[in-house]
Amino acid sequence: MANLTSHIHCQNCSMAALCLPYQLDQEGMNRLDTIIQRHKPLHKRDVLVNAGAPLKYLYAVRSGSLKSYTIDDNGVEQIIDFHLPGDLVGFDALAEGQHRSYSQALETTMLCEVPIVSLDELVIEMPSLRKQMMRLMSSEIFSSKQLLGTLNNRSAHQRLAHFLVTLSDRFKARGLSSTSFRLTMTRADIGNYLGLSVETISRILSALQGEGVIDVQNKLVNIIEPARLRELAH
Amino acid sequence: MANLTSHIHCQNCSMAALCLPYQLDQEGMNRLDTIIQRHKPLHKRDVLVNAGAPLKYLYAVRSGSLKSYTIDDNGVEQIIDFHLPGDLVGFDALAEGQHRSYSQALETTMLCEVPIVSLDELVIEMPSLRKQMMRLMSSEIFSSKQLLGTLNNRSAHQRLAHFLVTLSDRFKARGLSSTSFRLTMTRADIGNYLGLSVETISRILSALQGEGVIDVQNKLVNIIEPARLRELAH
DNA sequence: ATGATTTCCTGATTTAGATCAACATCCCTA
DNA sequence: TAGGGATGTTGATCTAAATCAGGAAATCAT
Numbered sequence A, B: 001m002a003n004l005t006s007h008i009h010c011q012n013c014s015m016a017a018l019c020l021p022y023q024l025d026q027e028g029m030n031r032l033d034t035i036i037q038r039h040k041p042l043h044k045r046d047v048l049v050n051a052g053a054p055l056k057y058l059y060a061v062r063s064g065s066l067k068s069y070t071i072d073d074n075g076v077e078q079i080i081d082f083h084l085p086g087d088l089v090g091f092d093a094l095a096e097g098q099h100r101s102y103s104q105a106l107e108t109t110m111l112c113e114v115p116i117v118s119l120d121e122l123v124i125e126m127p128s129l130r131k132q133m134m135r136l137m138s139s140e141i142f143s144s145k146q147l148l149g150t151l152n153n154r155s156a157h158q159r160l161a162h163f164l165v166t167l168s169d170r171f172k173a174r175g176l177s178s179t180s181f182r183l184t185m186t187r188a189d190i191g192n193y194l195g196l197s198v199e200t201i202s203r204i205l206s207a208l209q210g211e212g213v214i215d216v217q218n219k220l221v222n223i224i225e226p227a228r229l230r231e232l233a234h
Numbered sequence C: 001a002t003g004a005t006t007t008c009c010t011g012a013t014t015t016a017g018a019t020c021a022a023c024a025t026c027c028c029t030a
Numbered sequence D: 001t002a003g004g005g006a007t008g009t010t011g012a013t014c015t016a017a018a019t020c021a022g023g024a025a026a027t028c029a030t
Helices: A025-036 A116-125 A127-152 A154-171 A187-194 A196-211 A225-231 B024-033 B116-125 B127-152 B156-173 B187-194 B200-212 B226-232
Strands: A037-042 A047-049 A056-065 A065-069 A077-085 A102-103 A109-115 A178-183 A212-218 A221-222 B037-041 B047-049 B057-064 B067-070 B077-083 B102-105 B109-115 B181-182 B214-217 B220-223
Touching: A025 A116, A025 A127, A025 A187, A056 A116, A065 B127, A077 A187, A077 B127, A102 B077, A109 A116, A116 A127, A116 B127, A127 A154, A127 B067, A127 B077, A127 B116, A127 B127, A154 A178, A154 A187, A154 A221, A178 B116, A187 A196, A196 A212, B024 B116, B024 B127, B077 B187, B109 B116, B116 B127, B127 B156, B156 B181, B156 B187, B156 B200, B156 B220, B156 B226, B187 B200, B200 B214
Parallel strands: none
Antiparallel strands: A037 A109, A047 A102, A056 A109, A065 A077, A065 A102, A178 A221, A212 A221, B037 B109, B047 B102, B057 B109, B067 B077, B067 B102, B181 B220, B214 B220
8 A cells, every 4th residue: 555645646546437537548637637636534514615605626526425505595405416426516616606505525525626727727628628527517417407307296205216226326336336325414414305304204214124125224225126126216 | 671691690699698609709709600500490399309319419599499308218208498598408418419308399499500519619719618608507507406406395386486487587688578478388398397287387377366476368477576476486 | 260189277185295293313522 | 431412213193286077268270
């Protein structure tokens, strides 16, 4: 374990395939490396960005997880996204140059920070980086619209099943287990995100366990019948 | 009325401020003009793009309106967006290079078509065009996530009020009346989009009319008390 | 124009999920 | 390691919106 460099290298990052470096050649990675900085680790509940703050960096999650949320006129938190390793935080801020949501760590979380000004310059010279940025944004547009439809017209059972399936798929894409993972967010967070009450989340998790589809021990989820769960999500 | 040119000019387009040309100088507009083509007008119910079709053009709505929707495994249509003049159709396709939703005209609709390959080239040389693309995509990301939250935790009344307020704001941004407009989509479309039944949409429109907040004559909506409606949307 | 079909409205009934309530368990902090 | 707030579970009740049902109006095709 000689790799104790103080700087991050996209080359060694297991999330590179999902993140900005995707399809970059060696030289491209090096150039990206020169602008990327390491952010000090966040602890659970630490806030990474505040809504309204000027956009200075785009953040890439190296490990851990965050939730993004807005706070409405009545002071009510509204979760709009959960971020896993490889995800980028801050796309919604590009339009106005300032963040439009809060992002808070759900557990100890490591991040790369990409200065927007440097990224802007790099994007001019590197078509594949530009492509990847577009790709990531485009995916985010589709998935959030898709989700809207999915949630809107589905029952509580289907919503939660869909949520678990989506998490499972995302973990899989990150080389992690698709059948066994930890819910780093609370039941209340899940309910808030899915538009359901905490009680409903609890009840449905219990019900799914009763049916033998999943096994839940507190935060730990084991998907016993992935196909069945996927079916329930419709 | 001498302007019978067969080609479109961004300079004269009333939607330019919302669309790709935003913040482009004269020369920029000219260059954009050289690649933009006019699409033949769509009639009501004409389908502009099919899900799965390769992405060749980004479309800008000149006049009229469209709905975008996916069709799930059970053949059920799920509306994910309504497009008004100035809006761009096709951002969700950039990631995979193929459209991920269907887009269908809700009325007679005029479009500009922007070849992706040419746009790709132009974007390299024109930082302000690139910025605007990013800006538009970023806005779309935020607004769809925001909408998700908004709809998820709100009552049917709030959802529909929010829908009307959003439409009103969008018409206003386009230089059209914010208080008097036509719903080009059916009640079923609205219900599908908001996750409510047709009957509920009908009932709430009647109720809002009863309370004197709006006046509805078939497709025509008159917002009598905009402040009150905004309040109802929370 | 005229019938046919789609769209829209209103009432009656049912139900999924919210809310209220009470308790159990977890996990911080001192 | 004990105590206390946060988090999670389960049950009972209530309610908003879905569903079912029947017409009325608008729109389309001939």
